[in-house]
Each structure stands twice: as structure tokens, then as C-alpha cells.
Amino acid sequence: MAFSLDSILRENIKKAKPYSSARDEYKGTEGTFLDANENPYGSAIDKKVNRYPDPLQRDVKEALAKLKHVAPENIFLGNGSDEPIDLLIRATCQPAKDSILILPPTYGMYEVSAGINDVEIISVPLTRSFDLDPVAILAAVKPSTKIIFICSPNNPTGNLMSIDKVKTVLSSFNGIVVVDEAYIDFADFAGFVPLLNQYPNLVVLQTFSKAWGMAALRIGTAYASKEIVSVLNKIKPPYNINLLTQEAALEALQNNALKDEMVRKILVQRDWLRAELSKLPICLELYPSDANFILMRTPDGKKVYDYLVDHVVITRDRSKIILCEGCIRITVGTEEENKRLLEVLKKY
């Protein structure tokens, strides 16, 4: 089936003219800047942040493009990867008419963003082994369905989706397929970014919030065709990534080895934690993890969660979520944190 971006964009988005900021209209860095109503004297903090930042974050994209082997034009940067989730829904789904398709149990923001935009949510649960079922997905797609969200590695289950099944959905659906790879750095798989040229309807989400350790700075990435990236740029708030975050992202990209070293330590801890959790009497099932968290089934997830909170160890109670009955989700911590968790759980 041929994908046509034009045919899935909302009419108002096609016609929309983006806000033209002062920094869009004059791109030089030297001059007497009397164009953006900024404070010429400086800032009320000990940092030079009185000038608006680059609206298209060109330096960050150039560095990221080199690391990911894509063109800068294939990169959109958002205020966290949550921002492109919302922008993609707004660009394609007409409120009270169109739909998105999600695969529960999965990351909650697809549903939240669709709800805020008054967009119908079609749910096709994952299989018992937490994989996607392309036949069921394609059967559930409606003419109104604009986006399918696939989270891989999936939150909260932790596993990668079968690559061939994701490819089947990509080549059979004529809307956008978002593959959310927030946790890809913890998986033994290069992810879908190298396949961008093969699938014009593919959007890959990644983030600086997990492996890079920069959750507080709010920066996430959507990799997609130049056409899709242009639409996202057209509708985003003009200065969606602040200057300090852009500078920090550039610094982080010079420190790729440091990120890799942190990932390596987390993976060592993940193995240790799995081995130890599996020995506990309350561990009914421990799911394989390609991420920096582990899903564990217990006889009563809420009770275990509350017990841990009483001992000031905070996990996530996922026991009310479809297919996750009795489960808690445990983020892999430092060696000390994981030992503390085990010490408390052993006394349950």
C-alpha cells in the first residue's frame, strides 16, 4: 500500500503558515540585535540566556546526525519525546473523527495525548508473550486510523517487539507507524533508524531522558522523512528546546563514551537484579528485559508496592493494567539501590 503524507494530514495543518520568529527571519550571529524584544543588558542569573535560542537547534542536529548516520533534515527535536507524540496526533487526526491505534499494555502518553485531542483510541492488546499481532492490528485499523504506536522495547513489559512483525505493520498500513525506542540503548538491537529510507511512513522516537541521563532537561528526538520532519517543525512552538538544553545536548553528544559506560553498568545491574529477584518466593514470573527496568509478577502487586513504599523503596504498581495482573515494574538502580531493594523484599 502506498503511503501519502498529504492524504493523512489534516487540511488545516496543510494550510497552516508557521510563526516566523525573529531568529527565523535573520539568521546571522553578528549584529546589533534590536529585533526580538530581548534584554540587551544580560540576564538575572549568572548565565547568558538573554537571547532566544536557535528555533531549529541546528548544531545539536548536526552532531546527532553524525552519530546516527542520518541527515539533519531527518531529525526533529522535541521537549521530551512526549512532544512529537502530541504533535503527530495533532498533525494527522481530526478531533472527534479520526483514530490512533495502540497496543496495551504500553506507554500511557499515546492514550493521554489522543484523549486531549479528542481522538479515538483503538486498542489491540499484545499477545500473552507481549509481542504484537500484525493480523489483529491490521484487522482493527479503520479508515479513520492515522497512526499506530508501537513501543519497542515496550514500557512496562520491557521486551523488544519482533522486528519482522513491526516491518509487516509498516508495509501494510498506509498511515504513520511510530516506533517508540525510548529504551533502545539498553537493547541488543540497532533499532529502526537505519530503516528510515525503506519506510516513508516510519517515525522513530528516541530520547535523552534514559540512557543519556538527561530527563530533567527535556529533549527527545523523532527521526522521520524530511517531509514528516517539516510538518513537525511547522507546528511546534517556536523555541521548544531552550538554550541550556541545546548546549547540554551538544556536550552529551561529545561524551558518547560516558553514556555507553553508564549503559554497561546498568546492564550488569539488570543481570544481577534478575538473578536475585528470581530467587524470591513472591516472584511468580520475571519477564525478559531489553530495557532499564524489569517487570515482575507477584501474588499481589499493590500489596508489594505498598510494602516497598513503607520502606521508602519506590517502584511502579502496574497490577491494574491489562496483561500485567500482579505486576510491579522495577527500574534498575545503582548497585547500592538494588541491594537495598533486595534486602527489603527478602523480608516481605
Ligand SMILES: Cc1ncc(COP(=O)(O)O)c(C=O)c1O
Ligand atoms: C516508552 C516511552 N516513550 C517516551 C517516554 C517519554 O520520554 P521523554 O522524557 O523523552 O518525554 C517515556 C518515558 O518514560 C517512555 O517510557
